[in-house]
Amino acid sequence: MATTAHKHPNYILIWAYLFGLTVLEVLFAFEMPISRNLKILVLLGLAVWKALLVALYFMHLKFESRHLRLMVLVPLPLAAIFILAVITEHIW
Amino acid sequence: MTHATATLDQMRPPAAAEPGLPIYNNKLGMWVFLASEVMFFTGLIGAYVILRFGAPGEWAKPNVVLNVPLTGVNTFILICSSVSMVKAFAAIAGGDRKGLSRWLLATILLGATFVSIQGVEYWKLVHEGFTPAGYTDGSRIAELVAQGKLVGATGGLYGSTFFTMTGFHGFHVTCGVISMIYVWLKSLRGGYTQQDYRGVEVIGLYWHFVDLVWIILFTIVYLI
Numbered sequence: 001m002a003t004t005a006h007k008h009p010n011y012i013l014i015w016a017y018l019f020g021l022t023v024l025e026v027l028f029a030f031e032m033p034i035s036r037n038l039k040i041l042v043l044l045g046l047a048v049w050k051a052l053l054v055a056l057y058f059m060h061l062k063f064e065s066r067h068l069r070l071m072v073l074v075p076l077p078l079a080a081i082f083i084l085a086v087i088t089e090h091i092w
Numbered sequence: 093m094t095h096a097t098a099t100l101d102q103m104r105p106p107a108a109a110e111p112g113l114p115i116y117n118n119k120l121g122m123w124v125f126l127a128s129e130v131m132f133f134t135g136l137i138g139a140y141v142i143l144r145f146g147a148p149g150e151w152a153k154p155n156v157v158l159n160v161p162l163t164g165v166n167t168f169i170l171i172c173s174s175v176s177m178v179k180a181f182a183a184i185a186g187g188d189r190k191g192l193s194r195w196l197l198a199t200i201l202l203g204a205t206f207v208s209i210q211g212v213e214y215w216k217l218v219h220e221g222f223t224p225a226g227y228t229d230g231s232r233i234a235e236l237v238a239q240g241k242l243v244g245a246t247g248g249l250y251g252s253t254f255f256t257m258t259g260f261h262g263f264h265v266t267c268g269v270i271s272m273i274y275v276w277l278k279s280l281r282g283g284y285t286q287q288d289y290r291g292v293e294v295i296g297l298y299w300h301f302v303d304l305v306w307i308i309l310f311t312i313v314y315l316i
Contacts, residue, residue, distance in 0.1 A: 008182045008185070011175055011178050011179060011182070012175070014175075015171065015172070015174075015175040018171045018174075019168060019171065022164065022167055022168060022171065025310075025311060025315060026160065026161075026164050026315065028315075029154050029160070029314075029315035029316075030154065030155070030160075039316075040316050043311050043315050043316055044311065044312075044316075046311070047307055047308050047310075047311035047312075050307045051304045051307050051308060054174060054300055054303055054304045054307065055300075055304060057178075058174050058175075058177070058178045058296075058300040058303075059296075059297055059300045059301070059304075064115075065113065065114055065115070067113050067114075068113055068115060068123065071113070071123065071127075072123060072126075072127065075127050075130055075131065076130070078131075079130055079131065079134040082134055082135075082138055083134065083137060083138055083141065086138045086141050086142050087141055087145070
């Protein structure tokens, strides 16, 4: 067997989510009369949501073993720390 | 006595090898490669954040320099290519070899369309005066700077970071399309079966990762 056996999720539904979230992002970037910082936070939140959908369902992380999920997740806090550290340049 | 115990410990044979993750080597290798790619793109995004927010004034509002509707459509095309890729995977997992080849071909075409549209976007931007080295004199972009819609003091930072980030991503998509053509040709020769479709899964992981990176880049570069 080539891979971990699991039931395939509804890929078209995930596609619809991704499409809807992309439209929402573009509308939000142009139309919303809110502060720039709040807009950045919401847009980043939507992007992370979309990225999670791709990783969990298209890359099948949701159905992989706990060990593999841990292996993938461990470097992510480092990436987040790196980005947060350089953002402080802007905040202070 | 303590000395004797320590010597005995050193003389013991090494622990027996333990089995690794319950996945095959190609897939493990791809995940390790993708972890290194996360750090590669994190470095690029980190440099972008420093340069953009550290620069005097705002670079440009969305859609002033970059064509957001066009890239929005391109983003949609890349998302569609991820769906066709995962459908190819589901097809061969269900033993449908023809379905595999069809969906792989769809993925190749969608990926090639994405790169082509990016090429058109680059050509148009350079033609309008937006280059990695800055804004060319007398161009539309130079006019926007003169009208105060863009901060000219940022020089080539905006252009160089834009072309570096999107260019590296485009390079990844191009590599993915070329690799996918190989997988597609192999699928036409019956190289993948319901029992062994490792190549399809591994190229799929790479393809979805490239899609995932674009989702982040589209937001950071085009919408913020």
